[in-house]
Amino acid sequence: MRIILVCSAGMSTSILVRKMRNAAEERGMEADVNAMPESELHAHAGNVDVVLIGPQVRYLEDQIKEKVKGYDVAVAVIDQMAYGMARGEKVLDQALELKSE
Template sequence: MKKIFLFCDAGMSTSLLVSKMLEVVNKHNLDIHIEANPCIKAQALIQDQKPDCVLLGPQVRFMLGKMEDICKPLNIPVDAIDSVAYGAMDGEKVLKSAIRMIKKSQAK
């Protein structure tokens, strides 16, 4: 099972996006776990659970450098969610982006 973690300021605004992403996961019977959490829990969750991909809500894009410092040693890809896809709550687009990130990191 692949794990995708989304982080935002409080973990609330990404919850709806997670729901939209899970609709796509369920529709296509994918073996993917997705969850949203507040950034304050990021380091512990990433180090303990080692997700396959980390995505940041656009409102915490400024934390990308810190997240890269946490994720890079663990070979976990991390990026900020496209703000247009986020605003539209386009779960399919965000999920496809995460899957591409995972495949790219595994190809290394």
């Protein structure tokens, strides 16, 4: 599974990426989790399964959905509580649920 977290290039997102990678590894699943600003997303739109948006940039949701339109990509805003507490396992669960819908 390929997951991109869209952020404003903050420190908390890089911590969350690391925790999500660890959670995936503990589950024995392969997950390619990366963070990037919205401006770089267009280059990856065809090579991602899920795009999760940091709560602080939730206003970008419509723009991001437009960028990945035509691709099989699930898009949602990261649960604010899970983001704030850097609960990588919860955000990974959110990504898995989105992809299974």
